Amino acid sequence: MAENPYAYMSADRGEVGTAFLYRTTKTLSRIAGILGHTEAAERYRRVAESVREAWQTEFLTPEGHTREDTQAAYVRALAFGLVPEPTRSATVERLVQLIHDAGDRLGTGFLSSGLLLPVLADNGYTDLAFSLLLRRGTPSWLGMLDRGATTVWEDWEGVDEHGIAHESLNHYSKGAVIRFLHEYLVGLRQAAGSARWERFDIEPHPGGGITSASFRFMSPQGRIQVAWEIANEELRIDFTVPEGSSAHLTLPDGTSTPYPPGTHFAFCPARMSAIRWSHDQSVAGGHRGRQPGV
Known part of the structure; x- marks a missing residue:
């Protein structure tokens, strides 16, 4: 019998659909909460939790x-x-x-x-x-x-x-x-609970032999800039916090500091980057071929 060319498209995607239903209802709960619709937020939260339990049971x-x-x-x-x-x-x-x-x-x-x-x-x-x-x-x-x-x-x-x-x-x-380059390599992301970038976090993750990274972003509060470079065994980071915002910087050595609006810089030993972010060092040989996935 000939292979069905539509078999992939018609396969059961319950695992995928249920997972996205959970994320969607959870997101709706957060949105309703931010907008002050507390009853709707609670209703969507309950739906999300029931979907999560169903996903765990089935998949x-x-x-x-x-x-x-x-x-x-x-x-x-x-x-x-x-x-x-x-x-x-x-x-x-x-x-x-x-x-x-x-x-x-x-x-x-x-x-x-x-x-x-x-x-x-x-x-x-x-x-x-x-x-x-x-x-x-x-x-x-x-x-x-x-x-x-x-x-x-x-x-x-x-x-x-x-x-x-x-x-x-x-x-x-x-x-x-x-997204990985923005939020992890450069390290810029909106703080939890912030809706208009009035609060954001900077936590660079140097790795892969990359020695510098920079990013500019026009937020609702104004331009945010982050740039870091590793030189002479030292990591230097320069960043700009617009008016109406505050930033929280976490360096690879674990130092964590809040910053007000303005242009700032900070340093830490570059070797701390490798120590803090390193977990798995094994790299196996690769192979060619397609990798199916959803």
């Missing part, structure tokens, strides 16, 4: 493994907060094992690639996140550049070795990795 084993057992499923579960705290470490370890089993290559797709590196960094595997970011070959982001890409492709092999194009050659989904 998570008591050991903390997802029934899909794919990189994408673990990334989604960890990013959305679907995993109970007692089994979270087992879930993280299984994700990392799957990455190692794939030759230290990503196996995520359209919906989860943008979440992969933040999930790894948030769970102590910043080195592995940078290893994936800077990989070449297929699948990888730099592999696209090596094949002449000027935009991010929908498919990891958007242009194959024969020069034949596949799917969209200008797609947002895998380009969502830029």
Whole structure:
């Protein structure tokens, strides 16, 4: 019997849909709370919690493994907060094992690639996140550049070795990795509970042999600028806080300091970057081939 070309599209995506339903209702609860609609916020919170419980019952084993057992499923579960705290470490370890089993290559797709590196960094595997970011070959982001890409492709092999194009050659989904550069490499993110960047955090994560990074952002309060550089075994960071905002800087040595509006700078030993953010040092040999994922 011929292979059904629509089998992938028609497969049961209950794990994916339920996970996104949880994130959506949880987000609606937060929005309602910010707008002062307390009853709606509580209603959406209850719905979100019931969806979370249903997801755990249907798609998570008591050991903390997802029934899909794919990189994408673990990334989604960890990013959305679907995993109970007692089994979270087992879930993280299984994700990392799957990455190692794939030759230290990503196996995520359209919906989860943008979440992969933040999930790894948030769970102590910043080195592995940078290893994936800077990989070449297929699948990888730099592999696209090596094949002449000027935009991010929908498919990891958007242009194959024969020069034949596949799917969209200008797609947002895998380009969502830029979030990792903004929020982790540069280290800029809006503070929890802030809605208009009146409060933001700066917490750079140097790694991957990268020795400098900079970013400018026009927030609702005004221009925010962050730039850091490693030179002479020292990390220097310069940043601008606009009027109407305040910033909280956390350096790789653990120093944490609030800052008012203005232009500021700070230093710390560069070696502390490697000490604080290092967790997993193993890098296995890669292999070619497509990595399915959602």
